[in-house]
Amino acid sequence: MIWLLFLGLLIAVIAAPFLLEHSRAVMSDGRRGSALGQFSELSQGVTHYHLSGPASGPLLVCVHGLTTPSFVWAPLTKGLVALGFRVLVYDLYGRGFSDRPEGLHDKTFFNRQLDNLLTHLELDERFHLxxxxxGGAIAAGFAATYPARVRRLVLLASAGMTVRNTPLVRFIRDRGIAGKWLMLAAFPTQMRNGTRAEQASQTILPEIIEGQEAQLMFQGFIPAVMSSLRGILAKPMEGEHMALRRIGLPVLAIWGAEDGVIPASAMGQLAAWNRDVTHEVVEDAGHGLPCTHSDAVLTLIKDFLPAPDSDDWGHDT
Incomplete structure (x- = not known):
């Protein structure tokens, strides 16, 4: 009988993370009722987006990161719109109010979402990204794939230069269903610990932390993060950044001096691939610099992009 109890306990332990994921809330039209912005039914599912600013202003598209949806752009969007830009932010699949389609979240997957959204909105002009x-890795991948569509590229605390290669990440990335079990079991606690540590060390607004942690309520979020670890974040973006240098795309990279997520070596690695990148470091900023140091980031972006009312804003290389 003991072995039967042990077997039952083992089955319960194995099944628990999958059952918990299945019990989470499904992102639905009812849930989307409270969302600001609009929705588009695209080839891979519904995408939530918000387009703001003057219709005549130069288009600027913002791509968020692994776990924080498009609300992370709110502080910067306000400033960019005030400068005269037309700003498009959207939720990547698996996050925020967008759908949770299955499939590997690699460069092709994310390129298709942005390409579909731009087509749906009939935005065919060249834009800043x-x-x-x-989102930096996604943006670099899109710009390298569609160089004629992107005018200038800005990377904030960008991933894509190195690959997280801890034993835990390697197991999740490489071990199939066993890796998925560990991801479902361990990631919620790890994420909460990370967001609260960031909040303790930086002046991140409580609503940003609450919005991040709220993602854990919804079915499909954790698998989306795992799929991104196995996809867009599984290898360095060396080829893409070298291609951007060859085509001469202007690139600004902004880094947080106290970033505990992106290693300091990332800046040197990007410089080795593309020596034409302009690098700026925001002192006392951690990984959450778009929220914690939005004024400093906005100033750097303003200095890098042609002014919306200048004669040359639509004509740079």
């Missing part, structure tokens, strides 16, 4: 954290 800003990527934060994992």
């Amino acid at each position: 800003i990527g934060y954290s994992m």
Whole structure:
């Protein structure tokens, strides 16, 4: 009988993370009723987006990171719109109010979402592209794939230069269903610990932390993070950044001096791949610099991009 009890306990332990994931809330039209912005039914599912600023202003597209949806852009969006830019922010699949489609979240997957959204909105002009954290890897991948569509690229605390290669990440990335079990079991606690540590060390607004942690309530969020670890974040973006240098795309990289998520070596690695990148470091900033140091980041972006009312804003290389 003891072995039967042991077997039952083992089955319960194995099943628990999968059952918990299945019990989480499903992102639905009813849940989306409280969202600001609009929705588009695209080829891979519903995408939540918000387009603000003057219709005649130069378009600027913002891509968020691994775990924080598009609300992370709120402080910067306000300033960019005030400068005269037309700003598009959207929730990557698996996050925020967008759908949770299955499939590997690699460069092709994310390129398709942004390409579909721009097509749906009939935005066919060249635009500036800003990527934060994992969004930096996505933005670099999109710019390298569609160089004629991107005018200038801004990378904020960008991923894509190195790969997190701890034993835990390697197991999750490489071990199939066993890796998924560990991801479902361990990630919620790890994420909460990380967000609260960031809040303790930086002046991040409580609503940002609450919004991040609220993602854990919804079915499909944790698998989306895992799929990104196995996809867009599984290898360095060396080829993409070298391609951006060859085509001469202007690139600004902004780093937090106290960033505990992106290693300090990332700046040197990007410089080795593309020596034409302009690098700026925001002192006392951690990984959450779009929220904690939005004024400093806005100033750097303003200095890098042609002014919306200048004669050359639509004509740079």
